[in-house]
Amino acid sequence: MRVALFVTCLADTLFPRVGQATTRLLERLGHEVVFPPAQTCCGQMHINTGYQRQALPLVQHFADVFEAAEAIVAPSGSCVGSVRHQHASLARRLGHPRLAERSAALAAKTFELCEFLVDVLGVTDVGAYFPHRVTYHPTCHSLRMLRVADKPLRLLRNVRGLELTPLPDAEQCCGFGGTFALKNSDTSTAMLADKMGHVLSTRAEVLTAGDASCLMHIGGGLTRLSAGTRTLHIAEILASTESGPGGAVPLAVTAEKQGRVAPSARNAGADREAGS
Amino acid sequence: MSKVFVGMPAHAPAGVGALHASESFPAAARTALADTQLRRNLGAATTTIRAKREAVVGELADWEQLRLAGQAIKAATMARLDEHLIRLEEEVTKRGGVVHWARDAAEANRIVTGLIQATGADEVIKVKSMVTQEIGLNEALAEAGIAAWETDLAELIVQLGHDKPSHILVPAIHRNRAEIREIFLREMPGVEASLADEPQELAMAARAHLRRKFLTAKVAVSGANFAIAETGTLVVVESEGNGRMCLTLPDTLITVMGIEKVIPSWTDLEVFLQLLPRSSTGERMNPYTSMWAGITEGDGPQEFHLVLLDNGRTAVLADEVGREALHCIRCSACLNVCPVYERTGGHAYGSVYPGPIGAVLTPLLTGVLENPSLPYASTLCGACFDACPVRIDIPSILVHLRARSTEQTRKPPSAEAIAMTLASWVMSSPRLFGWAGRAMRAGRLLARRGRIRRLPPPLSAWTAARDAPSPPRQTFRQWWRHRDGGTP
Numbered sequence: 001m002r003v004a005l006f007v008t009c010l011a012d013t014l015f016p017r018v019g020q021a022t023t024r025l026l027e028r029l030g031h032e033v034v035f036p037p038a039q040t041c042c043g044q045m046h047i048n049t050g051y052q053r054q055a056l057p058l059v060q061h062f063a064d065v066f067e068a069a070e071a072i073v074a075p076s077g078s079c080v081g082s083v084r085h086q087h088a089s090l091a092r093r094l095g096h097p098r099l100a101e102r103s104a105a106l107a108a109k110t111f112e113l114c115e116f117l118v119d120v121l122g123v124t125d126v127g128a129y130f131p132h133r134v135t136y137h138p139t140c141h142s143l144r145m146l147r148v149a150d151k152p153l154r155l156l157r158n159v160r161g162l163e164l165t166p167l168p169d170a171e172q173c174c175g176f177g178g179t180f181a182l183k184n185s186d187t188s189t190a191m192l193a194d195k196m197g198h199v200l201s202t203r204a205e206v207l208t209a210g211d212a213s214c215l216m217h218i219g220g221g222l223t224r225l226s227a228g229t230r231t232l233h234i235a236e237i238l239a240s241t242e243s244g245p246g247g248a249v250p251l252a253v254t255a256e257k258q259g260r261v262a263p264s265a266r267n268a269g270a271d272r273e274a275g276s
Numbered sequence: 277m278s279k280v281f282v283g284m285p286a287h288a289p290a291g292v293g294a295l296h297a298s299e300s301f302p303a304a305a306r307t308a309l310a311d312t313q314l315r316r317n318l319g320a321a322t323t324t325i326r327a328k329r330e331a332v333v334g335e336l337a338d339w340e341q342l343r344l345a346g347q348a349i350k351a352a353t354m355a356r357l358d359e360h361l362i363r364l365e366e367e368v369t370k371r372g373g374v375v376h377w378a379r380d381a382a383e384a385n386r387i388v389t390g391l392i393q394a395t396g397a398d399e400v401i402k403v404k405s406m407v408t409q410e411i412g413l414n415e416a417l418a419e420a421g422i423a424a425w426e427t428d429l430a431e432l433i434v435q436l437g438h439d440k441p442s443h444i445l446v447p448a449i450h451r452n453r454a455e456i457r458e459i460f461l462r463e464m465p466g467v468e469a470s471l472a473d474e475p476q477e478l479a480m481a482a483r484a485h486l487r488r489k490f491l492t493a494k495v496a497v498s499g500a501n502f503a504i505a506e507t508g509t510l511v512v513v514e515s516e517g518n519g520r521m522c523l524t525l526p527d528t529l530i531t532v533m534g535i536e537k538v539i540p541s542w543t544d545l546e547v548f549l550q551l552l553p554r555s556s557t558g559e560r561m562n563p564y565t566s567m568w569a570g571i572t573e574g575d576g577p578q579e580f581h582l583v584l585l586d587n588g589r590t591a592v593l594a595d596e597v598g599r600e601a602l603h604c605i606r607c608s609a610c611l612n613v614c615p616v617y618e619r620t621g622g623h624a625y626g627s628v629y630p631g632p633i634g635a636v637l638t639p640l641l642t643g644v645l646e647n648p649s650l651p652y653a654s655t656l657c658g659a660c661f662d663a664c665p666v667r668i669d670i671p672s673i674l675v676h677l678r679a680r681s682t683e684q685t686r687k688p689p690s691a692e693a694i695a696m697t698l699a700s701w702v703m704s705s706p707r708l709f710g711w712a713g714r715a716m717r718a719g720r721l722l723a724r725r726g727r728i729r730r731l732p733p734p735l736s737a738w739t740a741a742r743d744a745p746s747p748p749r750q751t752f753r754q755w756w757r758h759r760d761g762g763t764p
Contacts, residue, residue: 012753013751016751016752016754019752039706040705045699046699046700048678049678049696050678050683054696061704086675140655140656173657173659177654177656178655180652183302183649183652185740186302187309187653191616191619216745
């Protein structure tokens, strides 16, 4: 299948390794990945902060960029949630019925990575290898907007070497909430503290999830505490193999090395591929 | 006054009642978050009620159908609200009750005060009622020299503590038993100093106090959970039986209800009596369900008044997205599952209606500019929508109200509005967006060991508690362009 990758603005600018892993994974499964270079942002931050009029050009732009795609895949539950559940109604509210129709048509062929793998491709074993103790946080929008249910867990259970440990109170929000983390930073921090407590109680090496945004939040809290758990997007785990392009994501990188050798270590095989 | 509809219906007025927050949510939340007793009580109570609710909801194979039925009944009722209210008035009147229409809190308070004064009473007993808190009835009565005694145990604790309720169902959730003992000793007449902080002793002290009131009061004021239009029947559901005493012992009963509480028929009630207790207390059925229609000679109150309150509800009805909030049956399930509420408690919302439903209902009733921080008091996690027995899409209403808020603000644009407009402009152009992504690389200068520990305002709110990621050397689109030797 020819898959149009919607990498999301956050992964594009801050977490390129998430997009790289998604690309490697889909290509390894025998699919063609295309990256429409005109893509930018779904507008979710604008919509959820109350700036619908400013989001309208982004909704329009998304439709222009992806209209021709056979299937659109994004490594994010909340961005797909916005495309699927907000774009059409926003266009309608602001008096653009034609755009609303186009957005509704796009919504039907836009998928979050895990649901695309399980529902569309019918794969639950992607042939990944990741010999680490991992816990999984179901992000709110993947859970309650998209209803991905246990699809990510089914994918993780089939990763060789991976020891999956349940996260207590997993379904409770981590406190990110987009601009909520800034506007209500105290409440957000209180929620984060509880989430981190649960994550650390699992003694997992890695916390994974389907949204780079929530992981940026929880991960930012964990590194601030110099905690012994790191965060990885689920695409990065599913893309890991013993020998395939990129190789297993190395975990045995000390913080010091990370600082000096920087992205080549953190971005692992992805940067190697890029020839850096 | 013209009888022709010439504009938008009025919002709930400021200066009366408990809908207008005096402090923004983030500021009030900061105080609440530091209260360790509150955090512990809330955590324990919400966890317990959540588990109970899940267990009893799980027993019903048709729970989702019941929710759909509840939603459909409410939507259909709201679409013909005027007709149902007129029918209700006719049926109540036919059975010896008197119906009063109050457009806002001040008018409702005037009506109730006048009715009590006409009986010559200077004290009334009250059934737990959110709507009378919404309109600030107790304060209005106090001004008129009438003492109003709350009879719900938790409401009594709140009242004696000169406090405000913090939860729809468990108004004194923020108090522990030592604090309750101390309040009783200080405020309740005739309490012995030997009173222990044991739940049973505290309950018995409250019982002795309340019995004296039940047996002497001539007038009671109640709210209503439902009003059945076809027979003019009012319904109150409760756990303690104190409501039943208020509804049956005094000579005069005055019931204040929001106009959205009307349902057309008894068959509709069947749905809600299954949805409400399971969602609220996590019980299959609540202990006391009292129903009455008008008056019955020689049995119970001989005078019955029903005050139908608007106080902004018609304005909510005029809001195509927001009107769903009027479907609320005040079960509090959304509070108990809300991760924000669980940590801040109800006072932070500054309104009688706290939690997710309060974050939409309060600004809808008052107009969003009166409570501009409330629609933002949520991460949009969606747990409230899943728990709501009548499927109110609270997250969508929150997003809608946020848009209303930014669009109605007439001040010069805020820094946030300018940033959002700028971001929209950059993100609408792939070229500018690509440049911006590359420009972010400058942020690497701030990074140590792959992370940024301190950013300038407003991003300092982020780095106060979390590291920010160091921007990568290469954005994804740069990597993509180079991955196949430069072919895009």
